[in-house]
Amino acid sequence: MSHPLIHLESLKKVFTTDEIETHALVEVHLDIQRGEFVSIAGPSGCGKSTLLSILGLLDTPTSGTYILNDAPAAGLKLKDRARIRNREIGFIFQSFNLIGDLTVFENVELPLVYRGMPAKERRTRSMEVLEEVGMSHRAKHLPSQLSGGQQQRVAVARALAGRPSILLADEPTGNLDSSNGEAVMELLKGLHQRGSTICMVTHDTRFTKAADRTIHLFDGRIVSEEEARKQHVP
Amino acid sequence: MKALLHQFKASFRGLLRTPSFTLVALLTLALAIGANTAVFSVIKVVFLRPLPFAEPNRLVALYTSDLEKRLPGIRYIPASVPHYLDWKARQQSFSSMAASRPGAVTLTGQGDPERFSSMEVTGDWGSTLGLRAPLGRLIGPQDERDSPVTVLSHGFWKRRFGGDARIIGRSIVLNGQSTTVVGILPANVALKTLRGEADLLTPLVFTPAEIQGSRGIARMDVVARLKPNVNLAQARQSLEGIGRQLQADYPQTQGLGVDAVPLWEFHYGEQRPLLAMLLLAGTLILAIACANVANLMLSRATIRQRETALRRALGGSRLQSLAPFLADALIISLVGACLGLWLASLGSDLLRPLVPAELLSAYRLDLGVLAFSFAVSVLAALICGLAPAFLFTHRALSSQLQEGAKGTGHRxxxxxxxxxxxxxxxxxxxxxxxxxxxxxxxxxxxPIGFSTERALTFPLRLNPRKHPVPDQRERIVQGIVEELSGLSGVQSAGTINLRPIVDNVPFGRSFSLPGREQLSATASLRMVSPRYFETMNIKVLKGRNFTFADYGPNPTSVVINKSLADLFWPGEDPIGKQFNHNWMDGTGGQMTIVGVVANVRLQGPAITANLETIYWPMYHFADAAATNVIVRTTGKPMALVSAVREILRRVDPDLPIPQMRTLEDHLExxxxxxxxxxxxxxxxxxxxxxxxxxxxxxxxxxxxxxxxxxxxxxxxxxxxxxxxxxxxxxxxxxxxxxxxxxxxxxxxxxxxxxxxxxxxxxxxxxxxxxxxxxxxxxxxxxxxxxxxxxxxxxxxxxxxxxx
Incomplete structure (x- = not known):
């Protein structure tokens, strides 16, 4: 059996403010295989976003092991973490997080700029992914000129542009109405069917069904894991 | 009122919470207000002192105009006595006209003899300027006939007589003559002459020889007050007519007219470019500071856009929602101004060395500049703080409440x-x-043309009453120079009537070539002793230096400088050539060139034009008892001061002991x-x-x-x-x-x-x-x-x- 793309073992995250310790994640064990679509569900404040931040190398665990693509994430320098984020991870945020001063095209090509890719190649790749999400006709628009659903499509295109090993989506439908939300989910499903690995945080049960596996978090712990239509109690 | 106080408290807390903003804003305002105030206070006292006279805008200075540009570089030629008297007699534009000329007096009978610069003034000088003496009276028309009197400058009275009011009516000995002190000048009146500021006034009494004398010897400054119904343009037109009449009446004065300028322009006109530059610099500083404050306030207003919208959403009026911005701007402005005042006071102490000693008493922080800088900066803070806030109040509240947190909508x-x-x-x-x-x-x-190293210099003023015969004075000066040359540590000594750079007085003569009278020019004239060039390290380029044989009652040998040689004899050897020298009234004689020396920048290190100079073999100008001594030493020049004093005391116990300085000092x-x-x-x-x-x-x-x-x-x-x-x-x-x-x-x-x-x-x-x-x-x-x-x-x- 091949090694999982993501391997978490005894992961802990503790926040300390004014001498009060908050255990955001407790003894989390998790493997995500290549090509898998995993959703993480749970009530507000259960640690979903913290887990996603750690998976995306935006945050570091207090203890435990995190191995991404066979490489341990512990002890990485800021510069190396930035490089891995750029090459291995694609982010999709709830609030889209497009840069308002950049056009749709410039937003999409940004990860490729950071990668140092030549302009011509950047252009081809960016237009390809914009085509893929159906937004190539809006390439020269500013984000403020797009609807919420369109902005999230652009965000997906941006996440895809660098051909990452995994897409991390944090409540990607949270800021969208139901029809736009469904459209974005269809897009993610399509990507998954074409082989993308996706890890999505959501509390909308309608969308967890799209995932191969749903992990439920409560008070920082994984309390259950549900494979498509089948529940296991660890 | 309570709400206002509450708002100020809230703003104060808010400013404390954003220390970077508060500090930068305060520093900007304090620096702009403080620096501008301190610097402009110096500018005002050094360059912009108002004329302390009644209705100063009606006062004009009259001068001899050089219609044929024979004296390039000299802006205002003083008046000769006959010209002044003719101007006064023929004019219709002025309610009064007066003259003054620089002089010097020796004060004796009060310890060591001392030499002071004086200003001789006609009896109507004070009334023309509209001056009143705070103590005693000024020189009046009666003083042009009666026994000798003097009026002391305020500074001199304080300095020399300790401000003792009982000095009025007392006699002091000036130039060996008992002279009554009749008054003290106001403290804010400076007696500005070409030689600096004078210490006392004496009556200007014209001798018959002066009245009938040369129209070429011009040493007088003339001041006049315009009649109430006459403006400067009309007065100048009238003076032009008088000038034409005088040229017709006295053909030897052809090319010399008469003109007038406002008195302020006469005194400060040459400093106009400097003032313009400093004013511009100050304005730029203020503009930079305003831009900085504007930027900071804009940023703050943008950040608080959501807060403004929230206040309005909660029912606050537009004015109420602007209150925090107003309070912020006022607090920042007021505290900034206080800090600025403190900085200005520190700065004024730092800048004190830039103010000449005689002006220190008038040097103080200028409140006008302070108020102006403060007003402009506060206005900038208020406008830039309130304008964006005001604009925000016109936008839809819902969008601001949503966008405000993200700071969108800013510019x-x-x-x-x-x-x-x-x-x-x-x-x-x-x-x-x-x-x-x-x-x-x-x-x-x-390259000023001479060496300033190890050179001591001092003025030598013989009392013409005690030594009335020019030959006798010549011998005394020669004796002093000989004794100085013999001192241990002295390399050589020489004299000159007006020292280069030090005595910045235009003194020249026009001349022409025999048979080629159409070729005429004006050159500076300097009277020098035999070893002058050697003492000053001025190179003799051609011919020879003066020898003692060149000195006599009517010398005919001259040394010229390179500029003059190049101008009149380009490519030729000027040695042995002759030329005619002329006073402005046409009198003169013929001279023979015996040497050519290097150019010397007489008027200052930066003045490179009109360097043409003629050197005459005389210890001093025949009519004057004044010359200046230069002593080149082998060691420290100031070490010789006591030896020099000793020689001067021995030669003439009544000789005032002059102030001795090095040439390097003067150049500085x-x-x-x-x-x-x-x-x-x-x-x-x-x-x-x-x-x-x-x-x-x-x-x-x-x-x-x-x-x-x-x-x-x-x-x-x-x-x-x-x-x-x-x-x-x-x-x-x-x-x-x-x-x-x-x-x-x-x-x-x-x-x-x-x-x-x-x-x-x-x-x-x-x-x-x-x-x-x-x-x-x-x-x-x-x-x-x-x-x-x-x-x-x-x-x-x-x-x-x-x-």
């Missing part, structure tokens, strides 16, 4: 433009300072003006650098704070901290580069204000501009790096989470 181009403007203005100031400083450096190395004094300019401009440039640096820092820091979400996104997408820092720095440097580009253009445009103040330096010198660009570029880089580092340290997770 970054305004802030960016303001920063670029600051950099541009700071560059213009820095280039100006660079040019003046470079000019000063070049002046210090200017001659450059004091440029040094002051360089210091003032340097301070202003430094402040401009600081302000524009803080401006860039403020905008970039604000930008980083506002864009933390964007920076977080960039980092999430793989932007490394270094890359983020580089992007932020590049953004700051782009603003700086734009400002530098505009600044270079501004420097070129503003350079013309500087041109007349510079010596052998172009106001647009590429090297100076390059250095200024580098300095300002470095400051900009530094100011951008700090926020860039802050951006690089941003936690992307935190930045994204906050949104």
């Amino acid at each position: 970054p181009w305004i802030r960016s433009s303001l920063v670029s403007l600051q950099v541009a203005l700071a560059l213009a100031l820095s280039v100006g300072f660079g040019a003046i400083w470079s000019s000063l450096q070049k002046l210090q190395r200017a 004094s001659a450059m004091a003006g440029t040094r002051t300019q360089a210091t003032l401009l340097g301070m202003m440039a430094a402040i401009a650098l600081l302000l524009s640096g803080s401006g860039i820092f403020g905008v970039m820091a604000f930008s980083v704070a506002q864009r933390s979400r964007e920076i977080g996104i960039r980092m999430a997408l793989g932007g490394s901290p270094q890359r983020v820092a580089r992007d932020i720095t590049r953004q700051g440097m782009l603003l700086a580069a734009l400002g530098l580009g505009v600044g270079i253009l501004a420097s070129v445009l503003l350079g013309r204000f500087l041109a007349s103040l510079l010596y052998e330096v172009s106001p647009t010198d590429p090297f100076i501009i390059a250095v200024a660009v580098m300095v300002l570029g470095s400051v900009s880089l530094l100011a951008s790096l700090v926020p860039a580092r802050r951006a690089a340290r941003l936690d992307p997770n935190q930045a994204l989470r906050n949104e």
Whole structure:
């Protein structure tokens, strides 16, 4: 059996403010295989976003092991973490997080700029992914000129542009109405069917069904894991 | 009232919570108000002292106009006695006219004899100027006939007589004659003469010889008061007619007219370019500071956009929602002004050495400038704080409540433009300072034509009453020079009637070549002793130096300088050539050239035009008892002072002991003006650098704070901290580069204000501009790096989470 793309073992995250310790994640064990679509569900404040931040190398665990693509994430320098984020991870945020001063095209090509890719190649790749999400006709628009659903499509295109090993989506439908939300989910499903690995945080049960596996978090712990239509109690 | 107080308390707390904003705003205002006030207080006392006379705008100075431009470089030629009397008799435009001329008196009977500069004035001098004596009276018409009297300047009275009011009516001995002190001049009246400020007034009484005498010997300043119904243009037209009449009546004065200028222009006109430059520099500082304050207030207003919307959503009126901005601006302005006043007071102490000693009593912080700087800065703070807030109150509340937290709706181009403007203005100031400083450096190395090292100099004024015969005076001076030459440690000694650079008095003569009378020119005239050239280290280029044989009652040998030789005998050997010298009234004689010496910059190290000079073999000008001694030493010149005093006392116990200084000292004094300019401009440039640096820092820091979400996104997408820092720095440097580009253009445009103040330096010198660009570029880089580092340290997770 091949090694999982993501391997978490005894992961802990503790926040300390004014001498009060908050255990955001407790003894989390998790493997995500290549090509898998995993959703993480749970009530507000259960640690979903913290887990996603750690998976995306935006945050570091207090203890435990995190191995991404066979490489341990512990002890990485800021510069190396930035490089891995750029090459291995694609982010999709709830609030889209497009840069308002950049056009749709410039937003999409940004990860490729950071990668140092030549302009011509950047252009081809960016237009390809914009085509893929159906937004190539809006390439020269500013984000403020797009609807919420369109902005999230652009965000997906941006996440895809660098051909990452995994897409991390944090409540990607949270800021969208139901029809736009469904459209974005269809897009993610399509990507998954074409082989993308996706890890999505959501509390909308309608969308967890799209995932191969749903992990439920409560008070920082994984309390259950549900494979498509089948529940296991660890 | 209670609500207002509450608002001020809230604003005060808010300002304490944002120490960077508060500190930068306060520092900007304090520096602008403080520096401007301190610098302009110096400018005012040194350059802009108002004329302390009644209705000064009706006072004019009359002067002999050089219609044929025979005396280039001399702006106002003084009047001769016959000319003055004719002007006075023939004019219709003035209610009164008076004359004065510089003099010198020796005070005896009060310890060691002392020499003081004086001003001889006609009896109507005080009434023409509209002056009143605070103690006693001024010189009046009766004094032109009665026994000798004097009026003391306020400073001299305080200095020499301890301000004792009982001096009025007492007699003192001036030039060996008992003279009654009849009054004291007001404290704010300075007796400005070509030789500096005079200490006392004496009556100007014309002798019959002067009245009938030469119209070419011109030493008098003439002042007149316009009649109430006459303006300057009408008076000048009338004077032009008088000038034409006099040329017709006295053909030897052909080419000499009469003209008038406002008295202020006469005294301060030449300083106009300097004033323009300093005023411009001050304005630039104020503009930079205003741009800085404007930027800060704009940023703050943008941040508080959501708060404003919230206040309105909760039912607050538009005025109520503006109250926090008003309170902020007022607190910042008032505290900034107080700090500015404190800085101005510190600055005024620092600048005190720039103020000449005689003006120190009048030197104080100028409240007018303080009020102006304060008003402009406060206005800038209020307008820039309130304007965006006012605009926000016109936008839809819902959009502001949604967008406000993200800071959208702000106008970054305004802030960016303001920063670029600051950099541009700071560059213009820095280039100006660079040019003046470079000019000063070049002046210090200017080839003045003589050596100032190890040279002692002092004026020698014999009492003409005690030594009435010119030959006798000549022998005394010769004896003194001989004795000085024999002193141990003395290399040589010589005399000259007017020392180069030190005695900055135009004194010349026109001359022509025999048989070629159409070729005429004017040259400076200097009377020198035999060893003068040797003592001054002035090179003899051709022919010979003067020998004792050249000295006699009617000398005919002259030495000329290279400029004159090149002008009249280009490519020829002028030795043995003859020329006619003429006074302005046509009298003169014929002289033979025996030597050519190197050029000497007589009027100052920067004056390179009209250097033509004729040297006569005389110890002093025949009619005057005045000369100046130069002693070249082998050791320290000031070590000889007591020996020199001893010789002077022995020769004539009544001889006033003069002030002795080194030539190096004098040269330093001659450059004091440029040094002051360089210091003032340097301070202003430094402040401009600081302000524009803080401006860039403020905008970039604000930008980083506002864009933390964007920076977080960039980092999430793989932007490394270094890359983020580089992007932020590049953004700051782009603003700086734009400002530098505009600044270079501004420097070129503003350079013309500087041109007349510079010596052998172009106001647009590429090297100076390059250095200024580098300095300002470095400051900009530094100011951008700090926020860039802050951006690089941003936690992307935190930045994204906050949104």
